[in-house]
Amino acid sequence: MHFQKHPTRVAFIFFTFLLCIILFFIKLALIQIFRVDYLAEKAEKQHNHIVELEPLRGSIFDRNMRPLAINVGAYSLFANPRMMTDAQKAAAVSAIVKVMGGDPSAYARDLAKEKHFVWVARKISTAQYEQLKGLKAQGLGFVKESKRFYPDNDLAAHLMGFVNIDNAGLQGIELEYDKHLRGAKGMAQFLRDARMRDLMIEKDFVAPRDGGQVVLTIDETIQFIAEKALDKAFQKYHAASASVIVLDPKTGEVLAFANRPDFDLEHPNATPPENMTNRAVAFTYEPGSVFKIVTASAGLEEKAFKEEDTIFCENGAYRVANHTLHDHEPLGLLTYRQVVEHSSNIGVTKIAQRLGPEKVYAYARRFHFGVKTGIGMVGEVGGMLKPVSRWSKTSIGAIPIGQEVTVTPLQLVCAIAAIANDGRYMKPYYVKAVKDPSGRVIREFQPQPGDQVISEDTARRMKSILQGVVDEGTATAAKMKDITAGGKTGTAQKVENGTYSHSKFVASFIGFAPVDDPKLAIVVTVDTPHPVYYGGLVSAPVFKEIVENSLRYLASLSSMASAANTANAAGKPVQQIKKP
Numbered sequence: 001m002h003f004q005k006h007p008t009r010v011a012f013i014f015f016t017f018l019l020c021i022i023l024f025f026i027k028l029a030l031i032q033i034f035r036v037d038y039l040a041e042k043a044e045k046q047h048n049h050i051v052e053l054e055p056l057r058g059s060i061f062d063r064n065m066r067p068l069a070i071n072v073g074a075y076s077l078f079a080n081p082r083m084m085t086d087a088q089k090a091a092a093v094s095a096i097v098k099v100m101g102g103d104p105s106a107y108a109r110d111l112a113k114e115k116h117f118v119w120v121a122r123k124i125s126t127a128q129y130e131q132l133k134g135l136k137a138q139g140l141g142f143v144k145e146s147k148r149f150y151p152d153n154d155l156a157a158h159l160m161g162f163v164n165i166d167n168a169g170l171q172g173i174e175l176e177y178d179k180h181l182r183g184a185k186g187m188a189q190f191l192r193d194a195r196m197r198d199l200m201i202e203k204d205f206v207a208p209r210d211g212g213q214v215v216l217t218i219d220e221t222i223q224f225i226a227e228k229a230l231d232k233a234f235q236k237y238h239a240a241s242a243s244v245i246v247l248d249p250k251t252g253e254v255l256a257f258a259n260r261p262d263f264d265l266e267h268p269n270a271t272p273p274e275n276m277t278n279r280a281v282a283f284t285y286e287p288g289s290v291f292k293i294v295t296a297s298a299g300l301e302e303k304a305f306k307e308e309d310t311i312f313c314e315n316g317a318y319r320v321a322n323h324t325l326h327d328h329e330p331l332g333l334l335t336y337r338q339v340v341e342h343s344s345n346i347g348v349t350k351i352a353q354r355l356g357p358e359k360v361y362a363y364a365r366r367f368h369f370g371v372k373t374g375i376g377m378v379g380e381v382g383g384m385l386k387p388v389s390r391w392s393k394t395s396i397g398a399i400p401i402g403q404e405v406t407v408t409p410l411q412l413v414c415a416i417a418a419i420a421n422d423g424r425y426m427k428p429y430y431v432k433a434v435k436d437p438s439g440r441v442i443r444e445f446q447p448q449p450g451d452q453v454i455s456e457d458t459a460r461r462m463k464s465i466l467q468g469v470v471d472e473g474t475a476t477a478a479k480m481k482d483i484t485a486g487g488k489t490g491t492a493q494k495v496e497n498g499t500y501s502h503s504k505f506v507a508s509f510i511g512f513a514p515v516d517d518p519k520l521a522i523v524v525t526v527d528t529p530h531p532v533y534y535g536g537l538v539s540a541p542v543f544k545e546i547v548e549n550s551l552r553y554l555a556s557l558s559s560m561a562s563a564a565n566t567a568n569a570a571g572k573p574v575q576q577i578k579k580p
Contacts, residue, residue, distance in 0.1 A: 054145055055183030056437075057167045058211030060160065060174075062220040063253075063432055069160060069174070071146040071167070074123040077132060081111050081118060084139035092137045096120060099131045111139075122165050123147040148174075150265045156223050157262045158278045159216075159254075159430065171268075171276065173214060173431075176378060180434060183211035212442070213435040217253035222246055222550045226256035229545040230524070234260040237507075237529030237538055243280040243409045246546060249417035249512060249521040251447040252426030254375075256546075282379040284406035285527070288492025289343045289474075290508045290535070291369075291402030293415065296340050296465065298363035299351045301458045307337045307465065311347045318346040320397030325349060328491075340465050341473030343489060345401045352400035357388045360400050366453045367415040368425060369407055375428045383407045402492060409523045412510050416487070417521035419466070420512035423459035425450035467515050470540075478511060478540035480548055487511025487543065489535035494528070504528050509539035513547045519554065522546055 060069040079092065089111040097104050100121055110118050123145055124132075132140065148163045161172020169178030186208030226244050234242045239260070246256035259279045263271035277283070299305040316330035331344050339347030352360050364370065370385025384406040391399070398404040410428065418425040427448040434443040454462070466486030469475050474489045490508035493500040507526045512518040524539040524546075532538055 054167070055185060055208035056146060056210040057148065057163070057183065058181040058213045058437065060181070061213065061215045062218045062223075063216060063255075064219065065215065066220045067151055068156065068216070068218070068220065069148060069150050072149045074145055074147040075126075075129040075142045076122045076145050077120040077124060077129075078141050078143060079111055079118055079120050079139050080116050080141070081113050081139070082116050084111065088138040092140055095132065095135045095137045095140075099128050099135075100124070148266070152220065152224075154262050154265050155220070155227065156218060156257060157265050158259045158276070158280070159218065159257045160265060162265050162268045171378075172278075173216070176376070177214050177431075177434070181211040181214060183437070184209040210437040212437055213439065214431060215433040215435065217248075217255065217430050217432045218257065219255045221553050222546075223256040223258070225549045225553070226522075226546050227258045229542045229549075230258055230260060232545075233524075233526055233529070233538055233542050237526060237532060239526045240528040241279055241283075242524075242526045244522065244524050244542065244546070245280055245409055245413045246550070247413050247417050247426075247428060247521045249420040249426065249518050252414075252417070252428045253432070253447070254428055254430040255520070255550075257430065278377060278379055280409045281375070281377050282381060282408075284381060284383045284408055285506050285525075286403055286405065286492045286495065287407045287412060287508060288402040288490035288506065288535075289345075290412060290488045290490030290510050291405065291407070292340065292343065292348050292400070293419065293462070293466070293488050293510070294364050294367050294369070295348050295352050295355070295360060295400040296336075297367075297419065297454050297458060297462055298355055298359055299336065300461055301363070301454045302355060302359060304354050305336045305351060307335065307461065309336045310334065311336065311339055311344075311350050313339070313344045313346045313350075316346070318349065318397075320349060321393035323394045323397065325397050337465050337468055340488075341468045343469075343474050345397075348401050349397045352396055357391055357396055360396070361385070361388050364399075364405070366425075366451065367418065368450075369405065369411055369415070373410055373414055373428050375410065375430065377430075380410070381408060383411060402490060409525050412508070412525075413521055413523035416510040416512060416523070417518075418453045419459050419462050420486075420518035420521050421459075422456045423452055423454040425453045463512075463515050463518075466511070470511070474534075474536040475509065475511070475540045477536055478509065478544045480513075480544060483513055483547060483551060484515040485511055485513035485543075485547060486515050487540070489540060491533060491535045505533040507533055507535040507538035509535050509543050511540075511543050511547075513551065520547055520550060 057071045059067055062068055092111060093104050093107045096107050107120065110120055129142065133142065148167060159172055161169060161174035163169050163174050168182060169175040226246055230242055230244045242260040244256065244258050245254065247253065248255055257280065261275045263275050268276060310333050312333050313327060313331035315332055316327045318325045325345055327344050327346055331342060334342065334344060334347055364385055370383055372380050372382040386404065395404055414425065414428055427450050429445055431445055433441050433445065435441050463486050466488060467484060470478050470485045470487055475487050478485055478487060488510055492506045494504040494506060496504065507529050508524065510523045512521045522543050524542045526538050529538045
């Protein structure tokens with residue numbers, strides 16, 4: 001009866017309900033047919049928690065398998081802001097500042113984010129972890145990660161390089177071999193309930209693949225010896241910068257490699273960017289008199305001179321085109337040998353004039369000046385060596401004595417190493433082997449002989465002349481009591497605003513020892529030392545200290561190895577060689 005009185009209203013309500021049902025079915029059909037993938041994916045994300053598993057970054061070792069870079073455990077602090085009240089956030093900020101220090105507003109901004117997870121501080125110290133853990137602040141938690149640790153602090157910093165907070169290589173070996181060292185991340189998948197709480201039910205797991213190992217040619221002890229000696233000169237003479245490289249001249253292996261100023265490997269952001277530049281391969285300078293080994297070698301190799309031939313050095317002043325060339329002191333009649341021993345600019349220029357520009361240029365290229373050494377370090381440059389077509393009238397009096405040419409310290413040490421190695425140029429290298437995580441060698445690097453730069457006979461004669469430089473010439477500060485050495489000093493004026501400075505110099509020394517059986521070839525460069533600036537006084541003593549201590553160390557290694565072989569042959573227990 002009631003329905004008959006209001007047929008229109010009943011019909012409206014009926015059709016409204018019918019329309020709603022139809023719309024609901026249409027919506028449901030759209031969801032089930034067209035949005036099924038999207039919703040399934042969303043449900044998957046809500047009920048599955050994927051955790052990335054960090055691999056252990058591979059270690060870097062010196063040639064004797066002493067660790068230079070390893071990974072150690074560290075805790076990182078995180079927060080869950082969406083599960084914290086304002087009061088809990090304030091308490092957490094207070095606790096963090098008390099332990100960590102820093103800006104409270106920065107921590108407050110992190111905790112104000114509408115997220116279930118935010119990093120508060122990555123890879124904190126053990127002491128900080130223990131303090132924060134003891135406070136039991138609501139909403140804070142810890143994740144165990146690993147961080148890079150350098151046992152020798154900043155030793156070989158420019159060679160080693162560094163990593164970022166996520167253990168990704170950013171410079172040096174850490175960058176160049178990052179793909180091998182970093183490994184591959186793993187994954188663990190856990191189920192969660194509707195409130196996003198982990199049920200600790202593992203659904204899937206992929207183990208991380210740890211990084212491999214890199215073994216360098218560097219010797220940790222020789223590296224320490226070289227850096228200690230370089231530091232003394234760098235600080236004593238208030239230098240702008242300095243570099244040292246130690247090579248095995250017979251193999252081309254880099255035994256030590258350092259620059260000053262250096263930086264903290266674990267806190268590189270606290271260092272000015274220029275301090276992180278690898279100056280030994282990336283910066284060039286006019287070498288000055290150390291470059292005279294090229295001209296002197298060419299004169300003997302081309303049979304233009306003999307050691308006892310005499311050259312008149314014009315008593316200290318000699319005209320070349322429109323330029324007057326000077327020596328550091330007035331010199332008269334000298335033998336060829338004495339020209340090199342006393343580092344006469346005029347004498348060397350006269351040698352170059354007899355040879356001619358083409359021969360001087362050709363021998364400079366033989367010694368690999370003007371091109372990269374091929375060592376493979378990021379940032380290496382080749383310096384400048386002008387072709388003869390670009391020489392001016394005065395170039396014959398400049399390039400042979402180390403002006404109008406630029407070099408890197410690495411190029412210089414490779415050149416002197418070639419003379420020490422009976423005239424054979426060896427390509428420098430600094431990685432000895434690459435291994436997988438278990439220590440199995442997957443790639444090994446061997447010495448790579450280059451060109452015969454000069455004959456063995458010329459090399460023998462040059463070694464004798466360069467020994468005279470140390471015994472009687474400009475490098476007597478490098479002379480040692482029981483060890484013979486050969487080398488060449490250099491004191492090069494720096495170029496400023498297109499002219500040579502009379503107050504800023506680069507003091508250099510390149511040398512090898514012992515002369516009869518060279519085991520070390522070394523370059524030492526000190527930029528803008530003062531008040532003393534001569535290479536023979538500033539850099540030669542650094543060479544001497546490195547040679548004396550390094551050869552003593554190598555002799556001890558040899559004697560211990562000999563004792564071990566004898567013990568093995570006799571069947572006796574072998575005493576382990578401890579890290580120096």
